[in-house]
Structures are given as structure tokens and as C-alpha cells.
Amino acid sequence: MFRKSLRICCLVVFSLLLACSAKSRLIASSKPNLINPYSLKVVDEIYDGETLFLQVRLKELTKLPDAFSLIALTGYNQDQVKTEKFFNLIDLQKDSENQVTLALPVINLVDYQIQLYWGKQAWDYYRIIYPQLAAALKIINGNVEKLKECQQDACQIKFKIKFDLQNKAEFTIPKINLIISLSEKIATGETVELTELYAKSIPINDFNIASGEVRQLEYLIVQPAELDELPTIAEVRISDKL
Numbered sequence: 001m002f003r004k005s006l007r008i009c010c011l012v013v014f015s016l017l018l019a020c021s022a023k024s025r026l027i028a029s030s031k032p033n034l035i036n037p038y039s040l041k042v043v044d045e046i047y048d049g050e051t052l053f054l055q056v057r058l059k060e061l062t063k064l065p066d067a068f069s070l071i072a073l074t075g076y077n078q079d080q081v082k083t084e085k086f087f088n089l090i091d092l093q094k095d096s097e098n099q100v101t102l103a104l105p106v107i108n109l110v111d112y113q114i115q116l117y118w119g120k121q122a123w124d125y126y127r128i129i130y131p132q133l134a135a136a137l138k139i140i141n142g143n144v145e146k147l148k149e150c151q152q153d154a155c156q157i158k159f160k161i162k163f164d165l166q167n168k169a170e171f172t173i174p175k176i177n178l179i180i181s182l183s184e185k186i187a188t189g190e191t192v193e194l195t196e197l198y199a200k201s202i203p204i205n206d207f208n209i210a211s212g213e214v215r216q217l218e219y220l221i222v223q224p225a226e227l228d229e230l231p232t233i234a235e236v237r238i239s240d241k242l
Contacts, residue, residue, distance in 0.1 A: 036061070037060065037061050037062045037063075037064055037118060038058060038059065038060060038061060038069070038116055038118070039057075039058070039059040039061055040056060040057070040058055040114070040116055041056065041057045041058075042054055042055070042056055042114065043055050043056070043057050043099065047109055049107070050105065050106075050107060051103055051104065051105050051106070052073075052075060052103070052104040052106055052109055052112060053101065053102070053103050054073070054101070054102040054103075054104075054114065055099055055100075055101055056099065056100050056101075056102060056114070057097065057098055057099050058089075058092075058094070058098055058099075058100055058116075059098050064118060064119065068088075068090075068118070068122050068123065068126075068174045068175075069088075069089040069116065069117060069118040069122050070086055070087065070088060070089070070116070070117045070118075070122045070125055070126060071086070071087040071089065071092075071102065071114065071115065071116050071117075072084060072085075072086050072113075072114070072115040072116075072117065072125065073085050073086075073087070073102055073104050073112065073113075073114050073115075074112060074113045074114075074115070075104055075106035075109045075111075075112050076109070076110060076111045076112060076113065077108050077109065077110045078110060082106050082107070082108065082109060083104065083105065083106045085102075085104050086125070086171065087102060087171065088171040088172045088174070090172050090174070090208060091171050091172050091210070091211070102114075135168075136167065136168055136169040136173060137165055137166065137167060137168065137169075137173065137176065137209075137238045138165070138166040138168055139163050139164070139165060139166075139236060139237075139238070140163070140164045140165075140166055140214070141162075141163060141164045142161075142162070142163040142164075142236070143161075143162045143163065144159055144160070144161050144162075144233070144234050144235075145159070145160040145161075145162075146158075146159055146233075146234070147159070147160060155228070156222060156223070156225075157222075157223040157227075157228055157232075158220055158221065158222050158223065159180075159182070159220070159221045159223065159234035160218070160219075160220050161180065161218065161219045161220075161221065161234055161236055162216070162217070162218045163216075163217055163236060164214050164215065164216050164217075165209065165214070165215050165216075165217055166212075166213070166214045167209045167210060167211055167212060167213050167214075168212075169211055170211050171211055172208055172209065172210045172211065173207065173208075173209050174205075174206070174207060174208055175203070175204060175205045175206065175207045176203075176204050176207050176209075176238060176239075177201060177202070177203045177204070177238070177239040177241060178201070178202040178203075178204065178217075178219075178236060178237075178238065178239070179199055179200070179201055179202075179236070179237050179238070179239050180199070180200045180202065180219060180221055180234065180235070180236050181196050181198065181199040181200075181234070181235050181236075181237070182196075182197055182198040182199075182221070182223060182224075182227060182232045182233070182234055183195055183196045183197060183232065183233055183234075183235065184197055184227075184230045184231060184232055185231045185232070185233050186231075194233070194235075197227055197230070197232065198223075198224055198227065200221060201239065202219070219236075221234060
């Protein structure tokens with residue numbers, strides 16, 4: 001038994017486990033239409049009392065301008081949510097029949113819901129998973145080099161910034177927004193205060209940094225001429241806004 005519904009940017013399949021035994025099976029499908037860029041079909045289901053395993057056939061029916069898509073798998077006991085897990089489609093390995101395996105650790109499972117989000121709605125759910133994107137990424141091995149380049153009587157100050165970015169999330173992060181700032185360093189007694197004077201936003205689309213991956217980045221920032229007489233330093237951070 002299952003209920004299904006389709007809406008723009010979201011495909012939902014809701015399945016009721018056939019029994020409370022250690023193993024159960026269900027065939028569920030959803031028919032594609034003009035507003036649905038995917039075909040999703042649950043072809044096998046096994047629940048051993050501790051983990052729900054789903055074999056899902058997933059086909060892409062049309063290319064999307066924004067390829068980022070998420071699967072949300074939710075386990076229920078009656079109307080109570082027991083657990084929920086998200087999967088980035090880019091992390092799922094398809095076999096020769098376009099099938100992927102989803103695993104949801106959960107005890108006392110009665111039914112489950114599998115949802116597929118794409119486009120704007122996928123990004124909305126992504127922000128729910130990681131409302132603070134900066135917490136999922138760690139900047140390590142940072143190095144900043146301040147350079148002064150002169151040609152005849154004109155000089156420019158540049159900052160060469162190198163750092164490694166580590167993904168601490170459990171899934172691939174598709175895009176990020178870096179902020180590189182220049183601040184004035186002011187010493188007051190034994191304390192040092194930083195006043196931000198300039199900030200540059202650097203959006204990186206199609207970044208697709210995998211879980212646990214460390215990627216090296218390097219940027220060269222030219223300091224605005226009006227700041228040349230100030231004791232400036234450069235910093236880099238991850239914006240929570242995409």
C-alpha cells in the first residue's frame with residue numbers, strides 16, 4: 001500500500017510497510033510527467049528491525065539548469081517521525097540498471113516517506129540541513145603573503161592567499177561563497193582590534209567538494225589604493241549565504 005503525489009520541484013512516495021516482520025517487500029512507483037524531471041521507483045525494500053534498506057531506480061528524464069537535487073528519506077511510527085536522512089544525488093552510485101541503495105538506521109519503523117527535491121526547493125532543504133554552511137567547512141593550512149609591486153612611481157599592494165578547505169559534512173557540498181576581507185589592525189594596549197574595511201564575495205558554483213575531501217584554493221587580491229597607507233591584513237571565511 002502506498003500513497004504518492006507530485007508537485008513542482010518535489011516528488012514524493014509514501015510507503016506503508018506490509019508487516020512488522022524482520023523482512024518486508026514493497027513495489028512503489030511514480031509516473032513521470034511534464035513537470036517532473038525524474039522517474040523514481042522503489043523496487044525493493046528490506047527492514048531488519050534496525051535499518052531500512054531501499055533499492056531505488058532513479059532516472060533523469062530531462063536536464064536541469066541547476067543539477068543539484070536531494071533525496072529525503074523519513075521513517076515514521078504512526079504519525080511520529082523517528083528519523084530522517086538526506087542524500088545528495090551526486091553522491092549516489094548507480095548500477096547498470098540506474099538503481100541506487102539507500103539505508104536508514106531506525107528502530108520501531110512502521111512506514112516511511114521518500115522525497116526527491118530539485119531546483120529552488122532542493123536549496124531550501126539544503127539550508128535546513130546546514131543552516132550554518134560555515135560549520136560544515138573548515139579552513140586549514142592558511143597562508144597569507146602581502147606583496148608590494150611597483151612600476152616607476154606607482155605601487156600596488158596585493159595579498160596572495162593560499163588555504164585548504166575541508167568538507168566535514170556527510171555529503172557533497174555543491175557550491176560555496178567565499179568572503180575575502182581586508183581589515184585595519186589597531187593595537188590598543190595589549191589588545192589588537194580589527195576593523196573590516198573591504199570585503200569581496202567570491203561565489204564558486206559547481207564546486208562539488210565531497211565528504212571528507214580537502215581541496216587547495218589560492219587567490220590574489222589587489223588592495224584598493226585608498227587603503228595603502230593603513231596597516232591592513234587579509235582574512236578568508238565561508239559565508240552562510242549562497
